[in-house]
Amino acid sequence: MSNLKTLALNYLDQAQPALNDIAIDIWHHPEIGLQEKYASQRLADVLAEEGFEVETGVGQMPTAFMASWGEGGPTIGILGEYDALPGLSQQVCADKAPVVNGGPGHGCGHNLFGTASMGAAIALRRAMQATKTPGKVVFYGCPAEETLVGKTFMARAGVFNQLDAALAWHPANVNTVSLAGSSLxxxxxxxxxxxxxxxxxxxxxxxxxxxxxxxxxxxxxxxxxxxxxxxxxxxxxxxxxxxxxxxxxxxxxxxxxxxxxxxxxxxxxxxxxxxxxxxxxxxxxxxxxxxxxxxxYELLNNRTIGELMLANMQSLGGIKFDAADYELARKLQASVPAEMRLSDTEMTLKHLAPGTTAQDLGDVLCENVLAPTTHHEVMPGSTEVADVSQITPTGNLVTACFPHGTPGHSWQLTAAVGSGIGLKGMMLATQTMALTAADLISDAATLAKAKAEFSLATGGRTYVTPLPDGAFPH
Ligand SMILES: [Zn+2]
The missing domain is CATH 3.30.70.360 (Alpha-Beta Plaits)
Known part of the structure; x- marks a missing residue:
């Protein structure tokens, strides 16, 4: 492993307790799209302390920001999200028990998303400084993902045009990457x-x-x-x-x-x-x-970056959950009807390499790093990570932050991502992104390959905003 990557991992080892505190703090302050004042401020403050130049109010949104560090060499973007969902307030327990009745909650795990991405950006910046590696790292604080507003309006403002590549991730029930899939x-x-x-x-x-x-x-x-x-x-x-x-x-x-x-x-x-x-x-x-x-837009996964992410995730060896994680996971899983769990397993296996079995997914929680399918699956949902992916080569990974069978946007998910389960998944995500960003910033050949693949896929056309004139974020 290169010195750059070793230094990035060493930083994350030491920063783990602080990152966990931030993720849990944001979990305790759930804010819905475009209202993420607390979360965006919390992350921006840490980045400013780390020497990043912070620009707020990006794309006409007060809770959108960019934090940049470095110069010369390639520019690598790391996307972070932090919005919560209405009505999904929930304590860390296995019964439906809101903290605030009808209040918002982190039912999509974006408390982990923003924090892990920030951790990766700081790890890279520290390692680059120590090794005098040229290049620029930009953390994007992206609000309002759940309403598909944030990145579309940031993209219209042109803030992703400077990038040579971008990295994103999302909490899930398995540890893998996206190579070929798309979204609507x-x-x-x-x-x-x-x-x-x-x-x-x-x-x-x-x-x-x-x-x-x-x-x-x-x-x-x-x-x-x-x-x-x-x-x-x-x-x-x-x-x-x-x-x-x-x-x-x-x-x-x-x-x-x-x-x-x-x-x-x-x-x-x-x-x-x-x-x-x-x-x-x-x-x-x-x-x-x-x-x-x-x-x-539809998501365009960059396979070169995906393969790099997978190799890095495999080198980290997956996740070790502890007895308390398994106890909570079993109880959360038991709250979901068996037939729903079965269809979740079937759907999960569809995204993984042929031959992957239900056993490979692990009992309740996924500890292994699994190979993804190379088949072009169109996910029947939408994400504005897609708009970034149409501007610059973009890699996406997922890590296990909740038990198998957990429905998306549910109280069970809110509970899991506020517990040790989510924090362990978050750590694998931040480490994998830091390693991959380090590769992209220091390995010109791989970055060139990712860019060539991107040019071929887009046919060289430039991104045109899907927003009509006069559209404003709300
Ligand atoms: Zn989400």
Missing amino acids: AMNSFKVNFYGMAAHAGAMPHMGRSALDGCMLMDVGVNYLREHVVPEARIHSVITSGGGAPNVVPAYAQIWYFVRAPKRHQVAEIYARVLDIAKGAALMSGTTYDVEFLTGC
């Missing part, structure tokens, strides 16, 4: 209909129903569904539909997600959905406008 591109937007209020019994002829506009629009979208690519997903909720049956609703709102495997497919379906809104307004005698919330 998406648009999120609300359509507001405006009609005219009237007494619904006495003078309905005087009224024009905004709710009719929403309903007719959704009927149109239901018919559209058959005539789009089969992998596309269009889902909606009516967020405002009137106040009482005896008042013709003057205002109504419907919120859509349009998803598809490729960005251009989303753009095409979106244009057709807007035509349907126009038709619905015409039919209902109402007017409408569109409030665009956010959009993202």
Whole structure:
């Protein structure tokens, strides 16, 4: 192992208790998207103390920041997230027991995500300084991942354009990397209909129903569904539909997600959905406008970086959970119905190399580092890490931070990522990212290979924001 990598690991060994404290502190202060004042400040303060130059308010978001250190040589970005989810407040225990009833909680483990990424950035900076290695390391404090806002608006501001490569990770139930998979591109937007209020019994002829506009629009979208690519997903909720049956609703709102495997497919379906809104307004005698919330691309995993991450994770040898971790994990797992656990195992195995068995996943908790599939699987969700991955070669890894069978965005997950289970997974993630970043900054040939692969995959085209003019983060 190079001196650079040894020094980075030595730092992380010594910093482990402090990193654990930060992750648990952020877990105790859960904040939802764009409100992450505590978490972003906590991480930015540590980075500033470590000599990073901190720039806040990136991409018009007060809780987004960049922390940069170094010069000359390649520029490596490390992405961190720290937003929580509404309604998932939970104590570290195996029964559903919120800390605050109805309050937010870290049901996606982003308390670990931000902290591990920060740890890797600092480890790299310390090792670079000690070895006089040229290069720049940039930690990106990315807010509002859960609403797919943060990185899209940061990307529009151009902050990732300086990068030669980027690294990200996510808490999961296994230890592996992504080589070939992708995710769905998406648009999120609300359509507001405006009609005219009237007494619904006495003078309905005087009224024009905004709710009719929403309903007719959704009927149109239901018919559209058959005539789009089969992998596309269009889902909606009516967020405002009137106040009482005896008042013709003057205002109504419907919120859509349009998803598809490729960005251009989303753009095409979106244009057709807007035509349907126009038709619905015409039919209902109402007017409408569109409030665009956010959009993202499909994920482009860089295989060169993925393979490097896997080799580094394998060299670290996985995770050793202790008796207390297993005790909590068994109880958390028992709270999930057996058939759900089974389907979770099947889904997990789909992302791993053929021949991987349920036994390889480990009993309750995954300690082993597992090889991923090289088959192109499209994850039926979306992430704005995708937008970074369309700008610079990006590698993604996952580590075991919760037991098998834990549903995403659940109270069980909140409990696990606030416990020793999550902290042990976090340590493998921070170490793997530090080692990989050290490789990329010091090994010109591997970085060139990653960039060549990226150029081939993107065909050399430059990133165009999915956001229409005037879109603002909210
Ligand atoms: Zn997440």
